[in-house]
Amino acid sequence: xxxxxxxxxxxxxxxxxxxxxxxxxxxxxxxxxxxxxxxxxxxxxxxxxxxxxxxxxxxxxxxxxxxxxxxxxxxxxxxxxxxxxxxxxxxxxxxxxxxxxxxxxxxxxxxxxxxxxxxxxxxxxxxxxxxxxxxxxxxxxxxxxxxxxxxxxxxxxxxxxxxxxxxxxxxxxxxxxxxxxxxxxxxxxxxxxxxxxx
Amino acid sequence: xxxxxxxxxxxxxxxxxxxxxxxxxxxxxxxxxxxxxxxxxxxxxxxxxxxxxxxxxxxxxxxxxxxxxxxxxxxxxxxxxxxxxxxxxxxxxxxxxxxxxxxxxxxxxxxxxxxxxxxxxxxxxxxxxxxxxxxxxxxxxxxxxxxxxxxxxxxxxxxxxxxxxxxxxxxxxxxxxxxxxxxxxxxxxxxxxxxxxxxxxxxxxxxxxxxxxxxxxxxxxxxxxxxxxxxxxxxxxxxxxxxxxxxxxxxxxxxxxxxxxxxxxxxxxxxxxxxxxxxxxxxxxxxxxxxxxxxxxxxxxxxxxxxxxxxxxxxxxxxxxxxxxxxxxxxxxxxxxxxxxxxxxxxxxxxxxxxxxxxxxxxxxxxxxxxxxxxxxxxxxxxxxxxxxxxxxxxxxxxxxxxxxxxxxxxxxxxxxxxxxxxxxxxxxxxxxxxxxxxxxxxxxxxxxxxxxxxxxxxxxxxxxxxxxxxxxxxxxxxxxxxxxxxxxxxxxxxxxxxxxxxxxxxxxxxxxxxxxxxxxxxxxxxxxxxxxxxxxxxxxxxxxxxxxxxxxxxxxxxxxxxxxxxxxxxxxxxxxxxxxxxxxxxxxxxxxxxxxxxxxxxxxxxxxxxxxxxxxxxxxxxxxxxxxxxxxxxxxxxxxxxxxxxxxxx
Numbered sequence: 001x002x003x004x005x006x007x008x009x010x011x012x013x014x015x016x017x018x019x020x021x022x023x024x025x026x027x028x029x030x031x032x033x034x035x036x037x038x039x040x041x042x043x044x045x046x047x048x049x050x051x052x053x054x055x056x057x058x059x060x061x062x063x064x065x066x067x068x069x070x071x072x073x074x075x076x077x078x079x080x081x082x083x084x085x086x087x088x089x090x091x092x093x094x095x096x097x098x099x100x101x102x103x104x105x106x107x108x109x110x111x112x113x114x115x116x117x118x119x120x121x122x123x124x125x126x127x128x129x130x131x132x133x134x135x136x137x138x139x140x141x142x143x144x145x146x147x148x149x150x151x152x153x154x155x156x157x158x159x160x161x162x163x164x165x166x167x168x169x170x171x172x173x174x175x176x177x178x179x180x181x182x183x184x185x186x187x188x189x190x191x192x193x194x195x196x197x198x
Numbered sequence: 199x200x201x202x203x204x205x206x207x208x209x210x211x212x213x214x215x216x217x218x219x220x221x222x223x224x225x226x227x228x229x230x231x232x233x234x235x236x237x238x239x240x241x242x243x244x245x246x247x248x249x250x251x252x253x254x255x256x257x258x259x260x261x262x263x264x265x266x267x268x269x270x271x272x273x274x275x276x277x278x279x280x281x282x283x284x285x286x287x288x289x290x291x292x293x294x295x296x297x298x299x300x301x302x303x304x305x306x307x308x309x310x311x312x313x314x315x316x317x318x319x320x321x322x323x324x325x326x327x328x329x330x331x332x333x334x335x336x337x338x339x340x341x342x343x344x345x346x347x348x349x350x351x352x353x354x355x356x357x358x359x360x361x362x363x364x365x366x367x368x369x370x371x372x373x374x375x376x377x378x379x380x381x382x383x384x385x386x387x388x389x390x391x392x393x394x395x396x397x398x399x400x401x402x403x404x405x406x407x408x409x410x411x412x413x414x415x416x417x418x419x420x421x422x423x424x425x426x427x428x429x430x431x432x433x434x435x436x437x438x439x440x441x442x443x444x445x446x447x448x449x450x451x452x453x454x455x456x457x458x459x460x461x462x463x464x465x466x467x468x469x470x471x472x473x474x475x476x477x478x479x480x481x482x483x484x485x486x487x488x489x490x491x492x493x494x495x496x497x498x499x500x501x502x503x504x505x506x507x508x509x510x511x512x513x514x515x516x517x518x519x520x521x522x523x524x525x526x527x528x529x530x531x532x533x534x535x536x537x538x539x540x541x542x543x544x545x546x547x548x549x550x551x552x553x554x555x556x557x558x559x560x561x562x563x564x565x566x567x568x569x570x571x572x573x574x575x576x577x578x579x580x581x582x583x584x585x586x587x588x589x590x591x592x593x594x595x596x597x598x599x600x601x602x603x604x605x606x607x608x609x610x611x612x613x614x615x616x617x618x619x620x621x622x623x624x625x626x627x628x629x630x631x632x633x634x635x636x637x638x639x640x641x642x643x644x645x646x647x648x649x650x651x652x653x654x655x656x657x658x659x660x661x662x663x664x665x666x667x668x669x670x671x672x673x674x675x676x677x678x679x680x681x682x683x684x685x686x687x688x689x690x691x692x693x694x695x696x697x698x699x700x701x702x703x704x705x706x707x708x709x710x711x712x713x714x715x716x717x718x719x720x721x722x723x724x725x726x727x728x729x730x731x732x733x734x735x736x737x738x739x740x741x742x743x744x745x746x747x748x749x750x751x752x753x754x755x756x757x758x759x760x761x762x763x764x765x766x767x768x769x770x771x772x773x774x775x776x777x778x779x780x781x782x783x784x785x786x787x788x789x790x791x792x793x794x795x796x797x798x799x800x801x802x803x804x805x806x807x808x809x810x811x812x813x814x815x816x817x818x819x820x821x822x823x824x825x826x827x828x829x830x831x832x833x834x835x836x837x838x839x840x841x842x843x844x845x846x847x848x849x
Contacts (some may be wrong), residue, residue: 041708041730043700045737120695120741130705133697136741138748164366164563164586165694165715194745 025182026050035110036127043130045122049113052156056174057109059154064102068095114172119194121161121187123170133170138194139163143184159183221381222318222388229314233376234307236353242303256280316374318388323363325372337365337372339393343561343586344542345386346602347554349379354552361385364588371588390541390556456536456606456613462578463531466608469572471524478516485512531607536617543620545605555602560751561585562621563694564721565605566686567614567638568679579614579638581606583621584719603720622673622689624751629670637677637685640664647677648735654709654727667712667725667732669739672747674714676723686721688714690744691751698733712736 030051036042075091078084107127115122117134124132142162151157157180161170175183221227250257283292314327323342326334344364353359359382360375377385489508532549542558564584573579582603606617611634618625618633636645641663649666650658658665661680668675674693676686694715704710710733714723728736 037705039705041705043698043710043730043734045734118742119745122737128702130700131697132699132737133695134737134741135695136693136744136748138745139694163694163715164717166718167713168695168697168715194748 025176025178028178029053029055029176030179031110033110034113035107037130043124043132045115045132047115047117047122049115049124050179051113052109052172052174053176053179054109055154055156055176057106059150059156059174060105061102063150064098064105068098071095071098109174112173116186121170123172133168135161135163135168135170136194137187137190139168140187140191143187143191145180145184156180161187221385222320222392224317224319226315226317229311229316229374230358230376230378230381231311232356232358233314234310236350236358236376237310253280318385318392320392323372323389325374335372337363337370339389341366342389342393342558343588344558345389345556347382347386347556349552349554351550354550359383362588363389364586366586367588369589386556387541390558393558394541456609456616458531458534458608458613460532463534463608464528466573466576466578467524467527467531469576470527470570471520472572474520474523478520482512482516531604534607536605536620538620543605547607553602557585557621559623560692562689563692563716564686564688564719564723565618565621566684566721567618567633568682568684569638571681573608574683577610578608579606579611580604580608581614581617581621582720584716584721586717587719622687625672625687625689626670629672629675632668632670632675633685633687636668637675638683640677640680640683647675648729648732650727651709651729654707657727662727665725666728667736669736669743671743674736674740676714676725678725686723688716688723690740690747692716692748693740693744696737696740698737700730700733709733714740 027050030053032051034049034051036044071091071094075087078087108125111127111130112125114124120134120136122132122134124130140161140163144160144162145157146160147157155177156174157177159172159175159180161168172183283289309329310327313329313332315325317324321339322336323339324334324336326332342363343366346362346364348360348362349358350360353376357379358376359379360373361377361382363372363374365371374382374385486509489505529549531547533552534545534547536543536545538544539556542556542561544554544556546552546554562583562585566582567579568582569579583605585603587602605621606613609617615634632646636642636647641647641649645668647666647668649664650662652662655662661678664677664680664683666677668677671690673690674688676684676688678684678686694717696715697713698710699713700710704727707727708730709727710730711724711726712728712733713725716723
């Protein structure tokens with residue numbers, strides 16, 4: 001479960017060196033340690049988890065703050081100008097929920113990870129409600145990088161993988177720009193060599 | 199109606215003499231001239247319906263006057279447009295304008311027809327249509343998921359058919375509508391032949407088959423040369439003949455066809471409709487009971503006729519609904535047949551609207567055998583599949599799309615076995631007991647299924663002993679349900695991924711949920727409350743097994759390997775099947791051993807079975823051009839990796 005910027009000698013170089021274009025880029029400026037449930041019964045895999053950038057939390061929280069500000073502004077206009085005092089109640093609920101997500105977010109972000117294995121990519125998230133998904137490289141139909149305006153300011157982006165099954169949508173948020181590009185190139189190269197029908 | 203305009207280079211219709219000539223010549227061809235009538239026909243019917251509805255009273259008056267004596271004439275003056283026309287002597291103008299409308303419609307139809315063309319080249323099938331908003335759709339042939347030949351009832355009478363080339367994706371079908379049935383069949387053959395990747399070798403065989411068919415066609419006078427009228431008459435005759443004689447199955451091996459006796463089909467649907475009857479019966483009981491209680495409380499007992507009226511008023515629509523539902527089900531499944539062809543499984547069904555689907559090998563993502571409680575005394579089963587339907591999301595949820603996923607509407611065990619052998623031809627022999635004795639018929643002592651542990655029983659209080667999975671080299675089998683028995687088979691070569699989920703309660707019980715991902719369809723792959731180690735074993739093994747299975751699987755270009763088989767050895771499944779039969783059948787499968795021990799063993803034992811198929815893949819690679827080279831790099835990394843992984847790195 002440790003983070004290791006070098007290609008470990010123990011890992012049997014699952015992807016050929018030609019396939020891994022820039023593997024060190026995946027681990028630059030990310031969280032050092034994955035956070036999981038303490039229970040022994042948790043889901044656990046052997047191998048190196050790559051993690052996401054802490055800037056993801058900052059970016060998301062800035063977005064959340066902007067959202068809170070907008071909600072409060074609307075509520076204030078309704079209450080003070082139009083004398084609709086009930087507006088504070090829904091606004092309060094929304095703000096409370098947003099604040100709770102803001103508090104949880106750093107924990108959640110530390111639990112997000114992905115592992116490049118020999119035949120598949122495994123994505124995991126969640127501490128209390130843990131989820132892991134393995135998608136074989138050959139099944140990947142499309143790799144998509146998206147970046148919002150705030151994400152761009154913080155230099156992070158989201159990578160999305162699409163397969164023939166609608167339910168396998170894997171979205172890795174908060175990758176640094178270089179990591180996202182390196183990962184995309186790696187995935188596409190590996191998918192090329194392992195392409196099957198569908 | 200013949201070609202003397204630029205956009206159509208060579209639109210020659212096949213005459214009896216040239217029926218052998220393929221339509222897959224890379225030129226643009228036209229649809230049948232009556233196509234717009236059927237496509238725009240709905241609008242015409244609606245307009246006619248509105249007109250008739252508005253003039254209903256007048257029509258009734260005319261009709262009544264025809265049959266009544268002079269003195270009892272029905273005096274009608276409704277003040278509708280007809281009166282106004284008659285009063286103002288505008289009959290000629292009105293008739294002229296109606297004529298003009300018809301001419302305009304015919305012109306529009308003609309233009310629509312002129313601009314609708316299709317082309318089949320070596321690698322693609324293309325359709326272009328539209329006048330103002332042009333659309334041009336091109337689909338790669340090696341991604342064809344199936345070809346459906348649909349003959350809706352009205353089009354069937356005059357011998358037209360719609361050909362639907364199913365693509366891999368949402369709203370990705372290419373529809374050729376409508377073609378004369380023999381043409382549509384020829385086009386289907388061409389598309390499947392090209393999609394199979396078999397070129398010269400299969401072409402000669404197909405020519406021979408086409409020769410047989412063309413003599414058939416000539417005999418029944420199906421394709422008439424020359425004028426559109428002759429063609430229309432010919433196709434009309436063929437349509438009527440066809441309607442009487444049933445679906446043509448001349449080009450398939452008759453002995454392998456599974457046919458369902460009509461009695462069984464009707465019986466199974468009637469039994470299913472018992473459920474509907476109970477459902478409506480409850481509603482009926484509540485309604486009638488409510489009325490009766492209400493009248494009793496009021497102290498005003500309802501008269502006999504009133505009570506009868508209320509009862510019938512509720513009961514009759516319900517009975518009509520039940521009959522309607524049951525009839526729809528039966529008429530859809532009547533005349534069902536399934537047969538192997540060189541290009542895949544061909545399934546035909548439908549009494550009025552006939553659908554013939556051709557499913558090439560390797561286009562089935564999941565198969566499920568189910569049996570409801572009411573069917574159990576009769577030993578009936580139904581088989582459904584998950585496949586790419588190429589339809590948009592809205593169409594996918596409709597009833598007709600669900601029909602496409604039923605492969606066997608009802609069948610006994612022997613039928614089920616035959617159909618499974620047809621649709622999963624590459625399943626190894628060793629897996630068969632897993633499907634029947636261990637799988638469908640429920641838990642057997644010592645079967646390799648990994649089921650829900652006793653402590654998690656409350657998640658599936660009745661079926662927890664059955665609820666589990668088995669992983670073989672070929673596929674992942676999910677066994678679920680005891681009242682509604684289900685066995686799902688997910689071929690590994692087309693598995694899209696596996697996910698695990700574990701909430702706090704799961705973790706306290708040391709279990710985990712698992713979901714197998716496949717394309718959208720009726721079969722879901724969810725298992726709850728698996729032993730945590732079993733779930734991790736699934737996640738660990740499925741991907742590598744899937745890669746190995748995909749390396750062995752060449753069904754996406756099935757023809758290339760079939761032709762190879764004639765000369766040399768087929769690289770794929772025969773080897774795997776022999777291997778499975780010889781090596782694995784003795785000790786059923788690796789699964790039972792590893793669960794207790796941690797990561798190292800589960801990786802090691804399955805490795806040998808993976809390795810043997812790899813070498814045979816390499817020799818035939820040079821002659822075969824497209825898919826083989828990618829296979830080669832995949833195979834070598836497999837054997838070295840697993841042994842190396844756990845030893846130095848075990849954390």
